[in-house]
Amino acid sequence: MSEPSSLDLVVKKLCDNGHSIASRRxxxxxxxxxxxxxxxxxxxxxxxxxxxxxxxxxxxxxxxxxxxxxxxxxxxxxxxxxxxxxxxxxxxxxxxxxxxxxxxxxxxxxxxxxxxxxxxxxxxxxxxxxxxxxxxxxxxxxxxxxxxxxxxxxxxxxxxxxxxxxxxxxxxxxxxxxxxxxxxxDIHPGATIGKRFFIDHGTGTVIGETCIIGENVRIYQGVTLGAKSFPKGEGEQLVKGLPRHPIVEDGAIVYAGATILGRVTIGAGAVIGGNVWITRDVPAGASVVQSRAMHYAFENGGGI
The missing domain is CATH 1.10.3130.10 (serine acetyltransferase, domain 1)
Known part of the structure; x- marks a missing residue:
């Protein structure tokens, strides 16, 4: 009796449903x-x-x-x-x-x-x-x-x-x-988004499961509305379904590359500048932007 071919062995292994994850197919x-x-x-x-x-x-x-x-x-x-x-x-x-x-x-x-x-x-x-x-x-x-x-x-x-x-x-x-x-x-289907929402350009945008976004909100490419931490329960398993993503209120604008993490609130009409990192609440009408870069000029060896 001939030995099973290598292809037969591969097929047998791939069809084996013994693995707990594969068997749920x-x-x-x-x-x-x-x-x-x-x-x-x-x-x-x-x-x-x-x-x-x-x-x-x-x-x-x-x-x-x-x-x-x-x-x-x-x-x-x-x-x-x-x-x-x-x-x-x-x-x-x-x-x-x-x-x-x-x-x-x-x-x-x-x-x-x-x-x-x-x-x-x-x-x-x-x-x-x-x-x-x-x-x-x-x-x-x-x-x-x-x-x-x-x-x-x-x-x-x-x-x-x-x-x-x-x-x-x-x-x-x-x-x-x-x-x-x-x-x-990338928008999780659980995210709640109000009327008149616009993502300009859009590429790289991430909106998490428990986000709540109001009306007339505009965001740009590369914005992340994500979670800051993931609490664990028994057996070190992540606890599912907890509110862990931002709330963005009516009329807020979030510019390109901004990262907003955790259950924080971006107040109505607030403006979040590009490439900033937010982990705390931002009041209504506030603007958050990067600090200006500082320029120094040295002459005749100054500063050495």
Whole structure:
């Protein structure tokens, strides 16, 4: 009898589910969430939220209701399936009765999410207004929809955040990471962001899970709204879900490269200059900038 080939051994090792992490790739008979399908769902939603800009470009006022209706019908069915897969993905089936109502809960959540789309669209239109008003390079509102990574990332975020609020597992995080990959803007779906939010340029921006951002806030590329420390509980495991990210109040501006860490409050109308490091509260209306560089001139050996 011939010895197994090296390829056979590799296949056997890769298919071995003995490792505790690798074995969670499968949840009984339940399939995994599909990144490809979720990408299609998000693009369908983008075409409904901004019809004509995305999806079919030849939409007319007469055909718009048919297009939106058929698209949402498809999205609702696909999203319900993906939500159910997300529940199964995180479900610990050992020592626990199988969830009997997950499919119905998934369908109900998908319907409730669809009902929120007009509110999501209103929020996004306010973001478009903020991008147009806040950038002198923007010639039209449509340009910001087509071209600005801020609007693309915020579309994903406002979709993901609503699903997060409904308690959907894993799916919101996948949707937010799609935008992160596309734009370089990393917004956790748990972050709460008010109307008229604009991220100018955007690349390298990080907004953490428990951030609360008010209305009319503008930030620039490379800004981090992050956590300063991570408390540990039993077994030295990080404690999850604690409020640990900044609160940025209405009308604040944070310039490029600024780092704001911890559960600190940036007051309404405050201005945070570029490349500063903030770990304490900043009062409303205050400005925080780098210290001016000091210049020295020496003559005839002075200063030696």
């Amino acid at each position: 499968f949840s009984g008979d339940a399939p995994m969430p599909s990144v490809d399908t979720l990408s299609e769902i998000v693009e369908d939603l983008r075409s409904v939220l901004f019809p004509g800009y995305y999806g079919r470009s030849e939409i007319t006022p007469e055909t718009l209701p048919y297009y939106v209706g058929s698209t949402l019908d498809r999205v609702e069915r696909q999203l319900a399936d993906q939500i159910n897969r997300g529940y199964c993905f995180v479900c610990d089936r050992e020592g626990k009765e199988l969830c009997k109502d997950c499919e119905e809960r998934s369908r109900r959540t998908a319907r409730e999410f669809i009902a929120k789309l007009p509110t999501i669209r209103d929020m996004l239109l306010s973001d478009v207004e903020a991008a147009y008003d806040g950038d002198p390079a923007a010639k039209t509102h449509g340009e910001t929809i087509f071209c600005y990574p801020s609007i693309r990332a915020l579309t994903n975020h406002r979709i993901a955040h609503e699903l997060h609020r409904f308690g959907v597992d894993i799916i919101p995080r996948i949707i937010s990471e799609m935008a992160h990959s596309d734009t370089g803007i």
